Amino acid sequence: MIRTRFAPSPTGFLHIGGARTALFSWAYARRHSGQFILRIEDTDVARSTPEAVQAILDGMAWLDLGHDEGPFYQMRRMDRYKEVIQQMLAAGKAYYCYTTPEELDRLREEQRARGEKPRYDGRWRPEEGKALPATPEGVTPVVRFKNPRQGVVAWNDLVKGRIEFANEELDDLIIARGDGTPTYNFCVVVDDWDMRISHVIRGDDHVNNTPRQINILQALGAPVPEYAHLSMILGDDGQKLSKRHGAVSVMQYAEDGFLPEAVINYLARLGWSHGDDEVFSREQLVQWFDLDHITPSAAQFNTQKLLWLNAHYIKQADNGRLADLVAPMLAARGVTPAPVPTLEAIIALYKERVQTLVELTDACEGLYLAPAPAEELKAQHLTEETRPILADFLGRCAGVEWTTAAVGALIKEVVAAHGAKMPKLAMPLRLALTGQTQTPSVDAVVTLFDRATVMARIERLLGA
Known part of the structure; x- marks a missing residue:
């Protein structure tokens, strides 16, 4: 069975890039009658907040991207991660490393001075016939994964094609810190294994994590999912999408008067296509969606096209539904609609002329207040x-x-x-x-x- 997941870190709002990842993962699962899992990767305790978790859940609910399982929280799975780490230590797939942070800093400085890539040198890695240093007193060890030294780790990325890394370029990753807490790449591996994830659809900023995760999965004897890495989204100006481009939070689009179906339709076309179709329903998206037509090149955000789509969906929307959306926006401005004209009557007349619900609210407000012409x-x-x-x-x-x-x-x-x-x-x-x-x-x-x-x-x- 196809099982996909969306696994955001709750360190901020659900941004547009994350929403597209969630949409593609959701659509692929729905297309194949599979299951879509929501996982909250909250191990960054210093930056993860309940408010950010709620912002993610609100964004998913507004977009109507319902999950079949979850949300699962990594911080509630610590015992499971520690159990797997102990199994790996017992099997010789991981080892304790007593190298201090100061020693690592000196090592990296020396490597840079020699023109080498800074990396852990494996001094505590057990090897046949190798003598390990004496265990130092007062040093709490980390746990490192015993990464293969030979060969390559490769996968056929469903968006980018074949990708491979030489194992000799990958040092032995820390999978548990000195206080025993597992690290991000290890938690992800155990989660994907336990949750039987068949397809990992995520941003291409994770490409460098993938070879490490594949090697850990293989060391555990776990099945390796298929991977599809989505290219970044650029702003209207061709630069990486960021806060300076305006509304990058999904819920900001809600506040700015966009309908969720317009945002869904637009996000689906950011890097994926079905022929020349520009406007399509959620049902058509599920029927058509595949990974073969995701472009490996960066997608460019076009605010004008989103506004055009939103205007289209406002025109198509039921007047009663629009009135239900406009009423609280009017209330927030301190405006109470009069019996005549009704909100629905104004909306029926004005919805052909607006691009957002904010503009529609402006029109309604103007008719309920005493006119004050300039x-x-x-x-x-x-x-x-x-x-x-x-x-x-x-x-x-x-x-x-x-x-x-x-x-x-x-x-x-x-x-x-x-x-x-x-x-x-x-x-x-x-x-x-x-x-x-x-x-x-x-x-x-x-x-x-x-x-x-x-x-x-x-x-x-x-x-x-």
């Missing part, structure tokens, strides 16, 4: 020519049927009566009702409100 707009559109036209429309409002069609006909009738062009009435009407000059069709905006509100707002503008 003085320069009033000077431009409420003139000696337009005042009588607006006043005439106000006078006829009381008797018109309150439908968009009837109000639209009245607007044309008033404009014609004054021999004017449509903007001469439409622009001051927009100012009166919304304080803005850019709105959807003015007759539709008028009939969003009840008759009394429209008349009161026109009177207020005329009296200004």
Whole structure:
């Protein structure tokens, strides 16, 4: 069975790169009716926080990337790691090393001075016929993995192709610190083994860890997963994506008014493709997703394309759902929607014109607050020519049927009566009702409100 995992370190929010890794791992498992495991790699006690764990869980929930098992926490598996370390020591696959940090520093300085690659020299590595140094007093040993000295460690990376490392380039990795706590690469190996992970899909910053992990797995007699290393994501400017590019946290996109389906669709296209398809559903992604069409080159983030996708999904979304999303955003601004117009009515009219829920909230807020048009707009559109036209429309409002069609006909009738062009009435009407000059069709905006509100707002503008 296909079993994938997402294994973030809870040292910060769930960023876009991590979200893409989670998505690809989730989609691959779903595509093959497999299982997706969530693992929290929290052994960096100094930097891991409960808040960061929650931020990861919130991000996964918002994207609806449900896991089948977990979340598993490495700090709760310490006994298991220590058990495996003891087994490796007993089998001669690992050994105690009493080299002090000061000795290691001197060793590396000497190696650099000779133009050599700085590395542990294996002085405590047991070898047949080799005499080990006398065990020093007062030194707490670390445990090192006895890495093979000969040959290569290689794998067929499902994104990058064949990758190999010479074992002689890999020194004996510390797998347990002096206080007995296991190290990252060792915990990952035991976890992937115990959790029966078949495919490890992760960022290519882990490529250098992979040969060490493969060697430990082989020393344990454990199956070696397939590996797929995803290239980094670049910002709009071609530089590595970072905080300076703006919203890199998944939940920041939620706060900025993006729909999760838009983010999912966009993330899926960051380094993977299905022909020329740009817009597709979650169900289509699961049906199509494979590892063969992941590009090994870096993917470039394009904020404008994400905004375009988000606008598309807002247009397609149910008005009631959008109202449920906009309502708390309005509440956070201290705005309580009036009975008329309803949120759904405003959204139906405005959702074709916005790219984010924040913009949609702006539109709704503007209609619920008393309009306060800028003085320069009033000077431009409420003139000696337009005042009588607006006043005439106000006078006829009381008797018109309150439908968009009837109000639209009245607007044309008033404009014609004054021999004017449509903007001469439409622009001051927009100012009166919304304080803005850019709105959807003015007759539709008028009939969003009840008759009394429209008349009161026109009177207020005329009296200004």
